Amino acid sequence: MWLDLQVQRGLQGAGQDFVLDVSLQCTQRQVVLFGPSGAGKSLTLKAVAGLLRPGQGHVRLQGQTLFDAATGVDLPPQRRRLGYVFQDYALFPHLSVRQNVAFGLEKGWLNPRIGQRFDAVEQWLHAFRIDTVGDLLPSQVSGGQRQRTALARALVTQPQALLLDEPFSALDHDLRQHLRQELEAVLDGAGIPLLLISHDPNDIEIFGGQIACIENGRLTSPPGSRQRPTRQPRLLPSLVSSPTSPGLEGKSNYQSVGDSESPKPRYICPRAAQMGDDPGA
Numbered sequence: 038m039w040l041d042l043q044v045q046r047g048l049q050g051a052g053q054d055f056v057l058d059v060s061l062q063c064t065q066r067q068v069v070l071f072g073p074s075g076a077g078k079s080l081t082l083k084a085v086a087g088l089l090r091p092g093q094g095h096v097r098l099q100g101q102t103l104f105d106a107a108t109g110v111d112l113p114p115q116r117r118r119l120g121y122v123f124q125d126y127a128l129f130p131h132l133s134v135r136q137n138v139a140f141g142l143e144k145g146w147l148n149p150r151i152g153q154r155f156d157a158v159e160q161w162l163h164a165f166r167i168d169t170v171g172d173l174l175p176s177q178v179s180g181g182q183r184q185r186t187a188l189a190r191a192l193v194t195q196p197q198a199l200l201l202d203e204p205f206s207a208l209d210h211d212l213r214q215h216l217r218q219e220l221e222a223v224l225d226g227a228g229i230p231l232l233l234i235s236h237d238p239n240d241i242e243i244f245g246g247q248i249a250c251i252e253n254g255r256l257t258s259p260p261g262s263r264q265r266p267t268r269q270p271r272l273l274p275s276l277v278s279s280p281t282s283p284g285l286e287g288k289s290n291y292q293s294v295g296d297s298e299s300p301k302p303r304y305i306c307p308r309a310a311q312m313g314d315d316p317g318a
Contacts, residue, residue: 120191
């Protein structure tokens with residue numbers, strides 16, 4: 038078990054009360070927290086990352102206590118050694134791709150100097166094939182390259198785990214498929230655990246070694262694992278040859294098209310089957 042999470046937190050907003058009450062033990066290396074918008078997925082991720090303080094409970098990562106209401110332990114986010122990719126990527130618009138990736142390595146959270154090189158940064162720029170656009174600003178690169186930049190920035194610090202908040206939702210269907218496969222290959226190589234939140238069933242097919250379904254702040258069924266088929270990631274030749282190969286660029290598009298190549302996963306959560314292929318449900 039790499040993550041042991043039990044958190045409770047009451048919240049108020051828009052005249053309504055919301056109670057987050059989640060107990061989750063991650064036993065598989067890749068875990069998907071699945072549910073509709075407003076279910077509490079992002080709040081759960083923020084509680085793990087230290088961006089939301091639970092009222093009760095605990096968070097333990099790789100055997101280390103990050104938060105414990107009973108003992109008063111509450112490590113700040115920068116001491117939790119977690120990589121976090123927000124839904125909107127949260128890149129710094131005034132920093133280049135290379136500077137964005139290097140930001141987490143700077144002591145005191147200073148902006149990396151223009152032209153400064155770190156071996157770890159260059160390694161991840163190359164791994165995600167964005168080394169050729171390293172000196173460009175986020176506004177000058179494609180949506181897929183911005184996504185890769187955010188992933189590289191999260192991984193360059195060698196985190197104990199990677200947290201992803203619906204990382205593919207703003208990309209068109211073809212680019213989503215490419216990046217899912219690309220990320221799976223990178224995580225397999227690095228051996229980094231993943232907790233991904235989504236309301237897209239296609240994310241379950243790729244990353245759902247263990248699936249937990251959440252609605253109204255609570256898990257609706259006990260988290261379970263499913264047997265994933267043994268296969269190699271379906272990386273196309275163009276994905277390996279060039280960071281600017283046709284088919285790897287994409288614009289923001291929330292439309293989802295069914296993937297005829299991928300078998301439908303066996304859902305543990307009934308809600309997942311009801312939602313179908315519409316990531317906006």
